[in-house]
Amino acid sequence: MVEEKAAVIILFGGSGDLARRKLYPAMFGLFQRGFLKDRFAVIGTARRPWSDDYYRDIVTNAVKDQPGATVEAAEAFAAHFYYQSHDVTDAAHYITLKELAAKLDDQYHVGGNRLYYMAMAPNFFATIAEHLKSESLLTAEGFNRLVIEKPFGHDYQSAKALNESITATFDEKQIYRIDHYLGKEMAQAILALRFANPLIGAAWNKDHIQNMQITLAEAVGVEERAGYYEGSGAMRDMVQNHVMQLLAYLTMARPQSLTPEAVHAVKGDVFDHLQPYTQEEALANFVRAQYAPAVVDNLTVSGYRDEAGVAKDSLTETFVAGKITVDTPEFAGVPIYVRTGKRLTRKSTQISIVFKPVAHDLFGAQAKSNVLTIYVEPGEGFSLTLNGKALGQSNDLTSEELRFRHDERATKAAPEAYERLIQDALEGNQTNFTRWTELAQTWQFVDAIIAAWHTTTAMPTYPAGTMGPKAASELLARDGNHWVWQPTHVQLAD
Numbered sequence: 246m247v248e249e250k251a252a253v254i255i256l257f258g259g260s261g262d263l264a265r266r267k268l269y270p271a272m273f274g275l276f277q278r279g280f281l282k283d284r285f286a287v288i289g290t291a292r293r294p295w296s297d298d299y300y301r302d303i304v305t306n307a308v309k310d311q312p313g314a315t316v317e318a319a320e321a322f323a324a325h326f327y328y329q330s331h332d333v334t335d336a337a338h339y340i341t342l343k344e345l346a347a348k349l350d351d352q353y354h355v356g357g358n359r360l361y362y363m364a365m366a367p368n369f370f371a372t373i374a375e376h377l378k379s380e381s382l383l384t385a386e387g388f389n390r391l392v393i394e395k396p397f398g399h400d401y402q403s404a405k406a407l408n409e410s411i412t413a414t415f416d417e418k419q420i421y422r423i424d425h426y427l428g429k430e431m432a433q434a435i436l437a438l439r440f441a442n443p444l445i446g447a448a449w450n451k452d453h454i455q456n457m458q459i460t461l462a463e464a465v466g467v468e469e470r471a472g473y474y475e476g477s478g479a480m481r482d483m484v485q486n487h488v489m490q491l492l493a494y495l496t497m498a499r500p501q502s503l504t505p506e507a508v509h510a511v512k513g514d515v516f517d518h519l520q521p522y523t524q525e526e527a528l529a530n531f532v533r534a535q536y537a538p539a540v541v542d543n544l545t546v547s548g549y550r551d552e553a554g555v556a557k558d559s560l561t562e563t564f565v566a567g568k569i570t571v572d573t574p575e576f577a578g579v580p581i582y583v584r585t586g587k588r589l590t591r592k593s594t595q596i597s598i599v600f601k602p603v604a605h606d607l608f609g610a611q612a613k614s615n616v617l618t619i620y621v622e623p624g625e626g627f628s629l630t631l632n633g634k635a636l637g638q639s640n641d642l643t644s645e646e647l648r649f650r651h652d653e654r655a656t657k658a659a660p661e662a663y664e665r666l667i668q669d670a671l672e673g674n675q676t677n678f679t680r681w682t683e684l685a686q687t688w689q690f691v692d693a694i695i696a697a698w699h700t701t702t703a704m705p706t707y708p709a710g711t712m713g714p715k716a717a718s719e720l721l722a723r724d725g726n727h728w729v730w731q732p733t734h735v736q737l738a739d
């Protein structure tokens with residue numbers, strides 16, 4: 246039996262892309278499961294002058310094609326939505342917002358619970374937090390929680406300034422920093438695989454693991470996001486947050502429990518042990534590159550510098566590959582290779598754990614390393630390669646793969662990352678959100694690498710549709726390793 250949660254959700258950026266594509270469908274999922282039921286209201290704010298009715302049509306359209314949706318359910322859901330035209334830089338608008346929130350609180354018997362969701366450009370986050378305090382929007386009864394989207398800062402200094410401005414209004418226990426990778430099924434499944442299987446758990450350490458590989462590959466290019474991406478690049482957009490969070494799940498010690506405190510304690514220990522790089526080491530251990538034009542399936546694909554909104558001499562990386570080490574007793578010396586980029590061969594987020602080969606090979610050096618691959622998306626599941634014996638009288642070995650993929654329909658029906666995260670925020674569960682200390686440490690780590698890159702204007706390229714520059718393979722070859730996932734069939738869209 247699902248217990249309904251009462252809240253007034255104030256959404257800054259109610260007309261935006263994230264709200265329409267992710268947040269309304271996620272909230273609708275919660276509505277269908279009865280977690281949001283009668284005692285909730287959503288105030289969507291943005292500058293454009295919409296009416297409540299117009300806004301409800303937008304919301305209905307955003308959710309009506311969700312699995313299991315009916316027009317009646319979509320309309321019943323949308324009836325809880327209210328629109329307020331609001332410029333977040335104008336203090337007077339917060340007074341109107343406060344009055345509307347108080348009215349809806351009474352109407353829906355909410356008891357003062359507020360979720361403030363910042364789904365806007367990050368340069369507004371601090372302004373909103375300051376006004377919520379100066380115009381006294383926080384309630385004395387019930388909870389007040391802030392959900393804040395990425396990117397959380399542009400570097401350590403800006404992240405610190407942003408953190409200081411939001412912590413002037415909210416304390417750490419009220420802040421829910423989104424990294425939506427933490428809400429993904431297979432990110433959660435890492436913990437189950439590691440800690441619910443003694444067979445795997447016993448081998449999950451430096452004695453048995455030769456290397457780990459984390460790949461977040463996109464098939465698409467920069468598309469319409471050049472304005473944002475030019476100032477960001479793959480390191481800030483993907484490595485500082487998603488890659489680092491996956492890395493923490495792969496290398497953290499077993500938490501005492503799955504409570505936020507216990508999980509963050511062991512995650513924090515990983516970030517405390519990230520081995521920082523000197524400038525020279527950063528250049529040796531991290532590779533950056535940009536996609537160059539290529540002809541794929543008789544189609545000419547633009548290079549990054551030819552995309553609309555990109556400078557002809559841009560030094561923004563669309564690809565990063567690097568080697569990271571975490572100096573804990575369990576993992577010291579285990580290379581963790583990471584790569585992410587746009588216009589790669591195929592879209593996939595996957596993790597490969599390469600185990601050490603047998604020390605004494607009875608089979609004449611035929612045995613291959615066991616590889617556990619976790620398919621984060623698409624094709625959620627995992628596989629494990631084992632050495633088997635070939636049929637017949639010889640002692641020849643064959644490499645066999647045990648493979649599990651979730652049923653596609655079941656995956657589609659499972660809550661999306663945002664649905665899980667909004668539910669967590671409403672329940673006050675911070676496990677799947679990032680702490681300030683984690684962000685501070687990961688920003689400091691990537692800042693050092695970006696600073697090293699800034700000492701040179703050399704920007705290697707890779708043809709669109711490939712898995713990055715040669716240097717990305719050389720990075721592993723130097724250690725006697727190679728990328729496990731080497732797709733060949735090019736896919737140009739996600």
Ligand SMILES: NC(=O)c1ccc[n+]([C@@H]2O[C@H](COP(=O)([O-])OP(=O)(O)OC[C@H]3O[C@@H](n4cnc5c(N)ncnc54)[C@H](OP(=O)(O)O)[C@@H]3O)[C@@H](O)[C@H]2O)c1
Binds near residue numbers: 258363364
């Ligand atoms: N889109 C995604 O898939 C995605 C994924 C991950 C993270 N994010 C993050 O989510 C946030 C929102 O992204 P988005 O793609 O939804 O952006 P967006 O489509 O550009 O939406 C921005 C929203 O802010 C409103 N806005 C702009 N200036 C305003 C002002 N002065 N006062 C009040 N409202 C204002 C806009 O409406 P008006 O123009 O009517 O004011 C619009 O509703 C960003 O932090 C982004 O990095 C987005």
